[in-house]
Amino acid sequence: MEKDKTISNTTIRRLTKYYRYIEELDLKETSIISSYTLGKMMGISPSLIRQDFNAIGEFGRQGHGYNLDTLKKEIGEFLGINKIHNMIVIGAGNLGQTLANYDGFAKVGFPIKGLFDINPKLIGMKINGIEIIDLDQLNSFIKDNNIDIGILCVRKHCVQQMTDILVDAGIKGIWNFSAIDIDVPDDVKVESVNFSNSLFTLSYLMNDKYTNQKS
Ligand SMILES: NC(=O)c1ccc[n+]([C@@H]2O[C@H](COP(=O)([O-])OP(=O)(O)OC[C@H]3O[C@@H](n4cnc5c(N)ncnc54)[C@H](O)[C@@H]3O)[C@@H](O)[C@H]2O)c1
Numbered sequence: 747m748e749k750d751k752t753i754s755n756t757t758i759r760r761l762t763k764y765y766r767y768i769e770e771l772d773l774k775e776t777s778i779i780s781s782y783t784l785g786k787m788m789g790i791s792p793s794l795i796r797q798d799f800n801a802i803g804e805f806g807r808q809g810h811g812y813n814l815d816t817l818k819k820e821i822g823e824f825l826g827i828n829k830i831h832n833m834i835v836i837g838a839g840n841l842g843q844t845l846a847n848y849d850g851f852a853k854v855g856f857p858i859k860g861l862f863d864i865n866p867k868l869i870g871m872k873i874n875g876i877e878i879i880d881l882d883q884l885n886s887f888i889k890d891n892n893i894d895i896g897i898l899c900v901r902k903h904c905v906q907q908m909t910d911i912l913v914d915a916g917i918k919g920i921w922n923f924s925a926i927d928i929d930v931p932d933d934v935k936v937e938s939v940n941f942s943n944s945l946f947t948l949s950y951l952m953n954d955k956y957t958n959q960k961s
Pocket residue numbers: 836837838839840841842862863864865868881898899900901902904908922923924925939940941942
């Protein structure tokens with residue numbers, strides 16, 4: 747399927763949500779679902795669902811519902827999650843170790859294969875069975891283990907330097923937890939996660955002064 751560059755981030759986020767819901771439905775062995783039923787389950791309007799599905803392919807006929815297997819396959823292919831993405835963590839401190847301790851990423855096809863750090867006291871330790879390796883070995887490890895995602899969990903002062911090292915080593919995706927923006931070439935994709943920003947959003951939603959305003 748040709749990737750449509752005009753698809754917005756909001757649509758992408760909804761597609762990931764459809765995928766999760768469809769996975770659950772799969773387990774219950776339902777084979778067809780209508781946009782109406784899916785919309786009711788997810789609190790999304792059926793017309794928006796049809797619009798989202800139309801944006802990434804043609805896999806439903808008006809009034810016939812969607813075949814769940816096809817839908818899951820097509821959305822999975824579109825999101826690139828029908829294959830394994832091997833990951834490494836840069837910075838095996840508080841956050842790096844927390845991520846390594848979570849088994850959920852591996853379960854959805856994103857296994858963490860190694861943690862990298864410069865602190866000699868950490869090198870050789872295992873977190874959830876994953877070794878903390880000296881940064882010197884980064885290049886060969888990336889090649890030998892077919893790593894395509896680097897997770898940035900280092901402090902601000904070395905974030906861009908570590909980004910450049912990852913890019914030079916051939917990494918094509920960076921999951922950036924460092925809370926600062928990074929520069930990468932066009933062919934390297936970055937998804938930044940910032941817990942504080944998420945908290946600010948929650949705070950805004952709780953802020954009656956603005957959210958409950960009558961128009
Ligand atoms: N995005 C968020 O919401 C969020 C939440 C928590 C932490 N963070 C960020 O994550 C980063 C890490 O936080 P933390 O609490 O885990 O810090 P930490 O100090 O516990 O861990 C950082 C680790 O990086 C290692 N390190 C330093 N330089 C390195 C290098 N050049 N290469 C490899 N490893 C190196 C250190 O030895 C240390 O083990 C910080 O930038 C922090 O701001 C972000």
